[in-house]
Amino acid sequence: MNATIIEAINDALHEEMTTDEKTVVFGQDVAESGGVFRATEGLLEEFGAERVLDTPLSEIAIVGAAVGLATHGYRPIAEIQFSGFLPPAFDQLVTNASRIRWRTRGELTAPMVVRTPYGAGVRALEHHSESLEGAYGHIPGLKLAIPSTPHDAKGMLISAIRDPDPVLFMEPKHVYRSIREDVPEGSYTEPLGEAAVRQKGEDLTVVSWGAMMHNTLEAVDNLEGVDAEVIDLRTISPFDKETVLESVEKTGRCVVVHEAAKTGGFGAEVIATINDEALMYLEAPVNRVTGFDVPVPLLSMEDYYIPHPPKIEAAIEETLEH
CATH class of the missing domain: 3.40.50.970 (Thiamin diphosphate (ThDP)-binding fold, Pyr/PP domains)
Incomplete structure (x- = not known):
């Protein structure tokens, strides 16, 4: 269906x-x-x-x-x-x-x-x-x-x-x-604890989840000549660090995107894991594109709060240029 x-x-x-x-x-x-x-x-x-x-x-x-x-x-x-x-x-x-x-x-x-x-x-x-x-x-x-x-x-x-x-x-x-x-009819399962690679690439890794996955894919699609690997975590816990680390070891660069506030957001855990276990593969610091450390604003200011594609594109370009 x-x-x-x-x-x-x-x-x-x-x-x-x-x-x-x-x-x-x-x-x-x-x-x-x-x-x-x-x-x-x-x-x-x-x-x-x-x-x-x-x-x-x-x-x-x-x-x-x-x-x-x-x-x-x-x-x-x-x-x-x-x-x-x-x-x-x-x-x-x-x-x-x-x-x-x-x-x-x-x-x-x-x-x-x-x-x-x-x-x-x-x-x-x-x-x-x-x-x-x-x-x-x-x-x-x-x-x-x-x-x-x-x-x-x-x-x-x-x-x-x-x-x-x-x-x-x-x-x-x-x-x-x-x-x-x-979507298949009837019953089927998708595993908890396994990320999905939405797009394979060689230049850098972009990690996201939820609604921001779609903004991320749009941003990557807008950047001509950028061969990005896009990972959808799908589960925050368990965190499939193996898929992320394997990708970062291949690309050497990473951007993490989430709409939650920056401080203490799960992106920090993703970056800490990369730094702990794949630091020597990095060619640039891992970049974060997030919401702000404020309550989600009302009405039209939401558009500024949410990491929309142009903001993600800028972070990707910055990471590639480093």
């Missing part, structure tokens, strides 16, 4: 709820209205109110309920309407979900997914546009997946639902409906 990211996510939910009756979906407005972005549309009608539930507006309760269900034989999929509302549930993710396997020495696990749209670019209000993957990627025991294409959105979500441990599934809402591609 030819699908958008939001349609691919909806299809993945239908597939897994059909396959396993212990799979349940809940969150604010996910049942009656099908979710704020309609990702859960049609689930209530097909699977009923015992498996698709609207919850009160309490993120800590939503994620806490997922932990409880996951440790008692269910595979809960909790939706947080926007990732900017996830911090109240940070305690449940850190204290319970990510630690339950370790705490019980493997007696219990938490096979649960927390889905949440993230990122800027849709002219949303405060707390609707954050990119805090760096903070959640720092939690041991919690996997963090960020698809950038419809194909990956479906395959990675199915993998996340089937995973024996908790997965935070962050969805780039800026490209929810702006891109389409062929």
Whole structure:
């Protein structure tokens, strides 16, 4: 089928709820209205109110309920309407979900997914546009997946639902409906913890993920005569450092692109890993193109905040000229 990211996510939910009756979906407005972005549309009608539930507006309760269900034989999929509302549930993710396997020495696990749209670019209000993957990627025991294409959105979500441990599934809402591609019918998986090489090249490596993957590919396409290798991390945790290091060892140059604030962003971890394990291959310092160290601005200022192709192009040219 030819699908958008939001349609691919909806299809993945239908597939897994059909396959396993212990799979349940809940969150604010996910049942009656099908979710704020309609990702859960049609689930209530097909699977009923015992498996698709609207919850009160309490993120800590939503994620806490997922932990409880996951440790008692269910595979809960909790939706947080926007990732900017996830911090109240940070305690449940850190204290319970990510630690339950370790705490019980493997007696219990938490096979649960927390889905949440993230990122800027849709002219949303405060707390609707954050990119805090760096903070959640720092939690041991919690996997963090960020698809950038419809194909990956479906395959990675199915993998996340089937995973024996908790997965935070962050969805780039800026490209929810702006891109389409062929997505296989039926069930298939894309592995968590493996990056994808979107384009092979020899001159330099460009690393990105989520919505910025598309700005990165556009920037690379705009630069004539530049043979860039483009890597889509796809998962922040586990971080597929092997794919990045192999590419950097080949090209000798690297640019990392993300829309999160620069300081403490996951790009810093990518650069630290390159410096630790591939420093002697570098012919130039690794460059970063990121958001600013401020809250995501409102309305038209978003266009200045987000790393758009001209800014990425300039960083690539600077790195090549070094």
